Amino acid sequence: MAAAQAGSLDRxxxxxxDANRRGMVDRLARGPASVKELAEPGSLALPxxxxxxxxxxEGGLVxxxxxxxxxxxxxxxxALGRVEAWLAERKRGLNLQFDRLEAYLADGDAAEPTGTEA
Amino acid sequence: MAAAQAGSLDRxxxxxxDANRRGMVDRLARGPASVKELAEPGSLALPxxxxxxxxxxEGGLVxxxxxxxxxxxxxxxxALGRVEAWLAERKRGLNLQFDRLEAYLADGDAAEPTGTEA
DNA sequence: TAAATAGTTTCCCATTTAGCGAACTATTGA
DNA sequence: TCAATAGTTCGCTAAATGGGAAACTATTTA
Incomplete structure (x- = not known):
């Protein structure tokens, strides 16, 4: 678990x-829009x-x-909840790393701060 | 402001x-590693x-x-702070949209819930 | 010093991407 | 009915991607 599907996050x-696509997301965050309306800000052709x-x-954003x-x-x-979930997971990991680092710095004779093994 | 640079977020x-790259991030979240160590989980050649x-x-993640x-x-x-910042900004926008929608649903004679103008 | 190890650089390949013009299919609107 | 409008499909191009083999450059280590 935790890693739903790779391909899904890939997409x-x-x-x-892409900045054009993020722009479309921003635009749509303010309300629905037609293809033409979404094409205009980036001066894109309809295709x-x-x-x-x-x-x-396909990325599940719209x-x-x-x-x-x-x-x-x-x-x-x-949509953005999926990004948020992924992000929260990584931040959890990073916090653990920092905790260990702090512990390591705190009492000098503890184990090493993880990571460089093997 | 708010949209630092497009190219930066692109990268x-x-x-x-890419799943391999996210795997590397996950690995590195547990501590530093060499190129070879990072190549192994994905069975990647060094290049x-x-x-x-x-x-x-280049994406500023490592x-x-x-x-x-x-x-x-x-x-x-x-690194992940930048994703988080971007995300927070969009969520703010989405909340505003929902607020308006709620207001619209609440008292029926208000303006339309934004978005389909023009 | 010789052999093994870790990166690095240079090509090469197949696939995907981002962009578009042209041509075609509905729907509207006048 | 006819013209404009909104999408859609179909090539086609140039560039970027993801993968790796081969060959080369340090460093270690035996």
Missing amino acids: LFHALS SAMKHLRVLE RSQKSGRVRTYSIEPH | LFHALS SAMKHLRVLE RSQKSGRVRTYSIEPH
Whole structure:
């Protein structure tokens, strides 16, 4: 456990690794928008915007639904929660490391601060 | 402000978008390690591991320092703080959206819940 | 000094990415 | 009905990625 699926996080972080896509997330954080509206801020052609949106969708960050001729995208509410969860896990690990380091610095004859074994 | 540099976040998230690299971060969260040690868990050849480590370094997630013939990598302590900061900012935005939605649902004659204008 | 070890650099390969123009398919609106 | 609008699909390009073998440069260590 704890490492749900690798591929899922791959897609999530990859989705966030592009400024245009993060811009779309920011835009969608203020409310739903159409493909065209999402394309404009980055001066993207529609096909390019669509690719980005597909990446965001595969990363689980946004949802979409088509009505008439316009497809409306919106934020996947729990999307950022996955980033947060991952982050919390690592920070836990780091805190442990620092705790050991502090313990090591505190009483000089304790074991080494972990990590350089083997 | 608030959006330090786009390229920087690009590199940060891109660094995290690969399972091997996240594995290296996890490993380093438990303490420093050599290139070889970091290559083993993923059964990577050294050149491949080096590439990943360079990506992590460019993403500001790790540091390295060479002594003798071994280069030792360690976590850049404030690395995850940048992810956290970005995350906090978005969550703030999302809360605002939800606040507005709640307000909208509360008293029916208020303005629309933002987003679909234009 | 000779052999083993740890990185490093240089190519090479297949795949993916980001971007777009063109052409096509609905829907709207006039 | 006809024209504009919003997406969508289909190539196509240039660049970046992820992987590694080969060959080379230090350092250790025997």
